[in-house]
Amino acid sequence: NAGVTQTPKFRVLKTGQSMTLLCAQDMNHEYMYWYRQDPGMGLRLIHYSVGEGTTAKGEVPDGYNVSRLKKQNFLLGLESAAPSQTSVYFCATAGGEETQYFGPGTRLLVL
């Protein structure tokens, strides 16, 4: 089992470009999350999903959109990238309240 995977691992964008980050899980978890992590800070929740077809805003949702068309996939979109979106993005899944399982991360640089 792969657990939680993220695609791509690293990307460089120019300001104004768009891209989609893919998170895939084979753990059959209902809950999926997108976080960003910046130097010296903890992880901040961007958007999350409590099941297939649902999405909800987290702490820092501006500039991002998400979709959960299939239970195993959670997509994070940047419609018009800005340098402030340079960060490391982590996807996570959970089957219950206690534990979240994180993917390896995507490093995004916006020039």
Add this chain to the structure above:
Amino acid sequence: GQSLEQPSEVTAVEGAIVQINCTYQTSGFYGLSWYQQHDGGAPTFLSYNALDGLEETGRFSSFLSRSDSYGYLLLQELQMKDSASYFCALTNDYKLSFGAGTTVTVRA
């Protein structure tokens, strides 16, 4: 909203014991979690306290006191591989709110 405070850095020698404190402000939560993150890696779950008291998992223990809005992670018999960042996080409605993290450096 929720806020969590933890020390930014801790340094200790191999074999020592380290306690990472976490104080929080919140209107309500289900539990307090701890995650470990090695440099360049993904956060991994260490421990969860839903109730007040001590939870022990091998060399790591975690404690929660709801009345004091306080918790801690205790790392015993420190090893070089324990050098990492440690995050406390409040759990509420299946969402996590993280502290800024404590970088633990273990010296030989």
